[in-house]
Amino acid sequence: MKWKDALSDYNHYLRLERGLSENSVENYGRDLNKLATFLEAEREGIAPEQVVREDLEAFVHSLASTLHPRSQARVISSLRGFFAYLMLEDYRNDDPMELIEAPKLGRKLPDTLSEKEVMNLLNSMDRSTAEGERNRAMLETLYGCGLRVSELLDLKMSDLFFDEDFIKVRGKGNKERFVPVGTVTQKHIRLYMDQVRIHQTPGKGFEDTLFLNRNGRRLSRAMIFTIVKRQAELAGIRKKVSPHTFRHSFASHLLENGADIRAIQQMLGHESITTTEVYMHVDRQHLSKIVNTFHPRNS
Template sequence: MTWNEKISDFENFLKFERNFSDNTLDAYLRDIRKLRDYAEFELENTGPFQITYENIQEYLFQLSKKKFSERSQARWISSIKSFFKYLVEDEVRTDNPTTLLEGPKLGLYLPDTLSFEDVNRIIKVINTDTDLGRRNHCMIEVLYGCGLRVSELIDLKISNINFKESYLKVEGKGDKSRFVPMATFTSTLIKDYIREIRSKYKINKRCEDILFLNSRGSAMSRVIVFIIIKELTEKAGINKKISPHTFRHSFATHLLQNGADLRYIQEMLGHSSITTTEIYTHLKNEELRDVILNYHPRNKVKEVE
């Protein structure tokens, strides 16, 4: 069996048995294909059943010299270990050459967030006199007001919006659905967008139920959403690396800061594990530390001589 055959089998395993999202699936397959290319061109067509621990270790060492981030390196190792674990479980390889591989030690990753003032600054620079501006305003309010991933935003269906009960049905990672409440403000914006902006489009038949459309009446792409947010952030003069996910982080952080229970935040974000959601408690702890250092009287008085 060749690399391509086993990669195809691995893809089906991740997609249908592990329910990987499209983005995670693409990342894993991309990592394995890079290893395949290395084995074919640098190791004289060494196959997936012959490659050794030393071969893989040298491959990762060569990659590490290219100054990729530790987070990228950790993902490569995770992808490769998953692939060879699959081959062993599928009984097409008796040994696992990745057993001894260790990823780089990662520090705590605290995502960038926006203050409520920053969110408003971004919204204020949107030209809502145009149809595209009205759409973009609505998109950002849904990202921030409902904590959606960008993939969930562009796939959001009108039929999954319950205006009467004020919630969205969101189809998230691994085909898992969740229900997210909408604020009245967000609900009104969506209604106005559908009635006054979206109704003007000549809509592609395949996109008749998709909420956010481009000017051609088709579904929007992830890339376009990233570009829109990048341009608005620069226009607002915010010197942070902002992405659609930043609004999701801000949604969770602001809920926690205002007293929401972590379990409810977990449900609204669609995290399968509370451990993932707990990252936001670290953000809150950082904020508390700054408050103590800046405002506690013991940090303001001079030493008594």
């Protein structure tokens, strides 16, 4: 079996059977192409079904000098999935990844903004242009609903149920969930739709897409990252800010203000409560600051 065929078949499997997003499929493909390139140089002509543990150990060792442990762990996860697929399809009867361990990672706390920083960033946006009005609506939606970038970009006008104060979101694995949307977020989305979106001619296939670029098409992930980074700089925020920072801030601020963690889990679309519990650690930091600041024995 040739690598090109194996990777193509695996991509189809991830899309059709696992229901993964294009972004996830691309990440898997990028990691596996690194392995294929490495083996082509080290063991020319070796097929996927012929790879042994020593080959993979050499590849993983080669990553140590160039990749952060967290990135190494992601690549190893990609390899595990691929070789499990080869066994599933009877291309192999053994798993060469079985004894290979990922680097031990500490639990990384998500980066968040304070409520004041979020407000400063949003209020610093120039809404005098069509692009500014759109960008304000997008960032209000990221923060107000805790969306992933892909969920924001896939949002359709037919997904807005403002009479019920909900929006329909398509998450990982194309799973749908309904997320509450507050009055402020609704206001900015309506302003964008009534003052900007209504004057655009959508490209074919994008008639229902909510947020459009100047060509009437779906915005790219890279564009959202650029908008967020530029706006954070204009607002004087020195932290590393990405679109996901708004999602983390959404969850952390809800928790700080007394929201139930299982409700937050539902809104974020986390399959496991364990994923959501990372915000408990962020909240503990917040509580610790309160004690250190206001407790009479700490003054």
